[in-house]
Amino acid sequence: MLFVSIEIDVKGVSKSYGKTKVLQGINLQIQPGQIYGLIGPSGSGKTTLVKLIVGIDSADEGQVEVFGKSMPNLELLQDIGYMAQADALYLELTGYENLAFFASLYPMKKTELTKRIAYAAELVKLTGELKKKVAAYSGGMKRRLSLAIALVHDPQILILDEPTVGIDPELRLSIWNELMHLKNEHQKTILITTHVMDEAEKCDIVAMVRSGALLKSGSPADLKAAYGVRQLEEVFLQAGREQP
Template sequence: MAVSVEISHVQKQFRKHIVLQDISLTVEKGKIFGMIGPSGCGKTTLIKVMVGMLKADQGQVTVLGEPVPQFDLIEKIGYMAQSDALYTDLTGNENLQFFAKLYHLSKKQRAEKIAYAAEVVQLKDDLKRKVQDYSGGMKRRLSLAIALIQNPEILILDEPTVGIDPALKKMIWMELERLRDKEQKTIFITTHVMDEAEKCDELALMREGKILTQGTPKKLKTAFDADNFDDVFLKAGGYQA
């Protein structure tokens, strides 16, 4: 089994508040791994530790065989944050060009990758508009395009489909599944949406900084005697489904 991400006994706190409590999990190469949990449970903090934006107080994180943080990993990870980090006074195309240049792509490669990413998120007709004129959903789509642009080995996506309409959400998931199946990309995704959770190969349920349980969608529904993931989540958290 090839492993893309290995997290071992990670703990993180801010002042006296423990945000991550003894987190351990393994993400296999070529799989979609989903992390679900309520707002404030620690999902985004865990992602920031994974990409090296935050340093764990305890424990170890390895991504693509390298300990985190590691400068060489930057070009191998496509990261989409929960909050859009965009240059709003630039156009969509200028944003994509800027990030493409950071990854040392040739002019031809930049043109190809920008066309591909814009097509996936359906922004090709809006690339000449300034980002300050984009809707919230369009900004999310541009952020996802930026994460895709350098052909990363692993995608780490923090709630990528928030504010995106159902038709485009379906198209994005089709592309994520293609990247997994055809290109053996590893995808780590956080979501609140239970129907998205069922599309993942494996899931971890998180609450109050702890992993409550993890496994395949089928195994989790069987383990909690549940017909859907709303009930799995409630039962795993000790609530009456």
């Protein structure tokens, strides 16, 4: 892996689908070991931006670099863990079989694979449910399994699109505690999208996205100080009013 001072670099990125402009002139940089939050309402362009960073889609204008290399780039996928907004699971397989299948896509010895599956399952509190077919899982359990799959190959970068939707508050807190642990103890870089402001408060840097444009970015504390407010939601509202 190539270590660089900026792990994710988005330069002047725009994207349209047909005549609809989904992203316009997005610039952002994510440094190693940060939890970086993309916040904004549904339809603001967060998921499209995430797909460009992961390499699922390509920008019409501008460039996305991960570890200093242009995306899309298949070689970098083993260093990225991606959790999509919609669960992409094999319903006819068990939870364990899903984890084993996705883990097998990466170069890993069998002993390491077994350890990583156990770790990821324990993290999302699914250890006792792994023998069940995913078709029998609740919506929250499917989200938890999707997160475990994103973590199972021990990637340097985690990209999580609305990871806590449909998850109960206790497990949501547990997952955030683990994300903090991954950042602090393992220096993982985490990009997370959310529309929940209390989650955004836990990020090192937040970027506020609305109507495909980046309104403001900075640490939660700096943004609140700049606008003289106590809540990030107020920053978002005021920044939106400034948007032309």
